[in-house]
Amino acid sequence: MYETIILILDSTVRLSVPLLFACLAGLYSERSGVVDIGLEGKMLGGAFAAGAAAYVTGSAWAGLGAAVIVSIMLALIHGFASITQRGNQVVTGVAINFLAAGLTILLGQAWFKQGGRTPQLEHSARFGEITLPFADSVKDVPYIGLLYSELISGHNILVYLSFLAVPFTWWVIFRTRFGLRLRAVGESPAAVDTAGISVTWLRYRAVIMCGVFTGFAGTYLAIGQSAGFIKDMSAGKGFIALAALIFAKWQPKNAMFACLLFGFLDAVAIRMQGQEIPGIGEVPVQIFQAMPYILTVILLAGFVGRAIPPKASGIPYVKERT
Amino acid sequence: MARGQLPRWVDYVLLPALNLLAAFFVSGLVVVLIGEDPFEAVKWILYGALGYGEGIGYTLFYATNFIFTGLAVAVAFHAGLFNIGGEGQAYIGGLGIALACLALDHIVPWWVTLPFAILGGALFGAAWAFIPAWLQAKRGSHVVITTIMFNYIAANIMVYLLSNVMIPKGSMQPASRNFDVGGQLPWLRTIFPSFDLGQSPVNLALFIALIACVFVWVLIWRTKLGFEMRSLGANPTAAEYAGISPLRITIITMLISGGLAGLMGMNEVMGAQSKLLLDFTAGYGFVGIAVALMGRNHPVGIILASLLFGLLYQGGAELAFEIPSITRDMIVVIQAFVILFAGALEHLFRPAVVAFFNRFVTAKNGQETA
Numbered sequence: 001m002y003e004t005i006i007l008i009l010d011s012t013v014r015l016s017v018p019l020l021f022a023c024l025a026g027l028y029s030e031r032s033g034v035v036d037i038g039l040e041g042k043m044l045g046g047a048f049a050a051g052a053a054a055y056v057t058g059s060a061w062a063g064l065g066a067a068v069i070v071s072i073m074l075a076l077i078h079g080f081a082s083i084t085q086r087g088n089q090v091v092t093g094v095a096i097n098f099l100a101a102g103l104t105i106l107l108g109q110a111w112f113k114q115g116g117r118t119p120q121l122e123h124s125a126r127f128g129e130i131t132l133p134f135a136d137s138v139k140d141v142p143y144i145g146l147l148y149s150e151l152i153s154g155h156n157i158l159v160y161l162s163f164l165a166v167p168f169t170w171w172v173i174f175r176t177r178f179g180l181r182l183r184a185v186g187e188s189p190a191a192v193d194t195a196g197i198s199v200t201w202l203r204y205r206a207v208i209m210c211g212v213f214t215g216f217a218g219t220y221l222a223i224g225q226s227a228g229f230i231k232d233m234s235a236g237k238g239f240i241a242l243a244a245l246i247f248a249k250w251q252p253k254n255a256m257f258a259c260l261l262f263g264f265l266d267a268v269a270i271r272m273q274g275q276e277i278p279g280i281g282e283v284p285v286q287i288f289q290a291m292p293y294i295l296t297v298i299l300l301a302g303f304v305g306r307a308i309p310p311k312a313s314g315i316p317y318v319k320e321r322t
Numbered sequence: 323m324a325r326g327q328l329p330r331w332v333d334y335v336l337l338p339a340l341n342l343l344a345a346f347f348v349s350g351l352v353v354v355l356i357g358e359d360p361f362e363a364v365k366w367i368l369y370g371a372l373g374y375g376e377g378i379g380y381t382l383f384y385a386t387n388f389i390f391t392g393l394a395v396a397v398a399f400h401a402g403l404f405n406i407g408g409e410g411q412a413y414i415g416g417l418g419i420a421l422a423c424l425a426l427d428h429i430v431p432w433w434v435t436l437p438f439a440i441l442g443g444a445l446f447g448a449a450w451a452f453i454p455a456w457l458q459a460k461r462g463s464h465v466v467i468t469t470i471m472f473n474y475i476a477a478n479i480m481v482y483l484l485s486n487v488m489i490p491k492g493s494m495q496p497a498s499r500n501f502d503v504g505g506q507l508p509w510l511r512t513i514f515p516s517f518d519l520g521q522s523p524v525n526l527a528l529f530i531a532l533i534a535c536v537f538v539w540v541l542i543w544r545t546k547l548g549f550e551m552r553s554l555g556a557n558p559t560a561a562e563y564a565g566i567s568p569l570r571i572t573i574i575t576m577l578i579s580g581g582l583a584g585l586m587g588m589n590e591v592m593g594a595q596s597k598l599l600l601d602f603t604a605g606y607g608f609v610g611i612a613v614a615l616m617g618r619n620h621p622v623g624i625i626l627a628s629l630l631f632g633l634l635y636q637g638g639a640e641l642a643f644e645i646p647s648i649t650r651d652m653i654v655v656i657q658a659f660v661i662l663f664a665g666a667l668e669h670l671f672r673p674a675v676v677a678f679f680n681r682f683v684t685a686k687n688g689q690e691t692a
Contacts (some may be wrong), residue, residue, distance in 0.1 A: 090466050105654055300464075
């Protein structure tokens with residue numbers, strides 16, 4: 001029983017990582033007042049770049065670099081349309097999602113001829129598992145041994161980075177001048193502008209940060225969790241991350257717990273497949289899969305707590321009346 | 323003419339055409355990047371979509387889907403609402419249509435089933451839009467986010483229903499049983515045998531879609547309700563002062579929008595497939611956003627945009643067949659650029675066009691006064 005719990009928690013951690021990166025990515029963007037429903041597309045674009053670059057160069061780090069660059073490029077398209085051109089941010093997000101979904105398969109097929117996949121990667125071109133010190137020696141210690149060797153040790157570096165990204169994001173958003181201005185521009189861009197700070201440049205930096213983190217999320221999908229890019233491999237995770245961001249009320253620490261919760265639901269769904277619970281019978285896995293969305297809607301409805309987005313979110317900033 | 327204003331034909335024809343050209347140009351660059359000839363690609367798309375009877379039939383078939391989902395997005399846009407949940411509403415609407423067909427197909431001919439199927443699709447689609455609508459109107463939860471969530475909830479419900487409840491005994495495919503003739507819309511190639519439509523599944527739903535266009539035009543521009551919707555969309559504060567209830571209009575608009583999306587199943591479920599399939603919506607609900615943007619939320623524009631997208635869908639299939647290194651996903655890329663240029667970047671060329679017209683017009687006026 002204890003081992004089962006540890007195994008479920010272990011897969012919870014693994015499944016939470018892409019959500020967490022994408023959720024923090026969205027946090028930067030949305031805190032600055034740019035609504036981002038294109039997380040899914042940027043993640044997918046990043047995943048493809050990671051898979052392709054890791055295959056060509058044989059280096060996982062080159063994969064990560066390529067993913068971050070591609071995700072930033074997609075983020076800059078989002079930025080150009082919604083900040084400079086003051087277009088509808090939701091429409092841009094939809095366009096980014098379409099663009100990534102189409103281009104990744106199209107280019108994948110044209111370059112690698114494997115039906116939109118990137119070729120299977122060697123072990124050396126992926127992020128391998130890191131065994132923390134003493135993990136093997138304490139393995140047989142009751143309770144703590146398994147907890148340490150299975151749950152805490154034995155993940156790839158991106159997993160540890162994703163959890164470090166939480167305090168980092170908290171520090172950036174709440175303890176730096178940039179973060180203060182970022183939050184201000186999401187609440188009242190006119191005030192920021194009056195203080196002589198460029199609204200445009202601040203928001204651009206926010207969407208670039210968003211690109212960086214979605215690049216990490218994509219890299220994890222393609223060369224951390226799997227051995228190459230598979231078409232549509234983000235499979236709605238960008239939208240679950242968006243749900244988690246709302247669920248977390250745009251707070252980094254809550255984002256981590258929300259992503260862990262949604263990852264846990266996913267892990268349970270996988271575990272419960274075809275299994276019967278005594279007294280209840282077989283529970284449809286779809287209930288667990290739909291749960292993140294249902295929980296988010298309930299929260300949005302304001303029945304449990306209240307999720308209030310940044311005040312200026314979704315509204316393009318017009319500097320002067322014309 | 324005031325500064326920065328453009329003649330109507332520029333706003334409604336020239337600018338969308340420029341945006342579309344830009345989208346096609348960038349798509350052409352993608353084809354070049356793959357190492358193929360973009361003009362060759364255009365040739366195959368046009369041939370595949372319009373070159374022979376079956377191609378035209380398929381173009382019309384896809385266009386039917388897009389008319390429904392495009393109208394759904396457009397109606398909501400008029401009231402200032404962004405219904406991004408067409409996908410889920412169409413999916414659940416398909417369930418309503420399938421239930422009507424499954425219940426009646428053995429007993430009555432198709433034209434008796436038809437009104438029940440339409441009612442089922444519209445009601446189920448509307449019901450799926452109701453909760454997001456109510457939450458937006460009453461609790462201020464943003465309809466964009468809630469409708470996205472409802473798309474995924476719908477997908478999970480349908481996977482469950484199709485693979486556990488509606489699946490016939492002994493079948494491995496997650497789908498309902500096949501409808502009998504009483505649950506099938508006649509295909510146009512049987513109604514009009516003199517037209518060569520090949521084996522294409524274009525069916526009577528095309529005319530239902532065209533009737534829906536007339537309905538939307540009358541609703542938006544010729545009724546009090548439509549006026550109230552447009553008022554709310556143009557200026558919510560003014561609308562409220564004029565005694566229009568935002569709560570009532572928001573909910574009614576979303577119900578109509580969801581109902582229209584729900585009718586998409588008439589074409590796919592009752593028309594083409596004669597059964598309820600997993601993922602039969604295949605992204606058509608999202609394409610509705612592009613269609614509404616391209617069509618400027620006007621039924622006539624939506625018909626034209628739907629034909630364009632239908633053409634791309636069918637031509638894209640031909641293209642993938644003729645030039646294997648360009649997969650069908652090319653259409654998704656073209657759609658992405660259309661959404662980007664026609665929607666998000668719609669003002670990209672406007673300043674330049676305004677500057678051009680101001681110079682041209684002021685120069686002409688100057689000559690007249692002189």
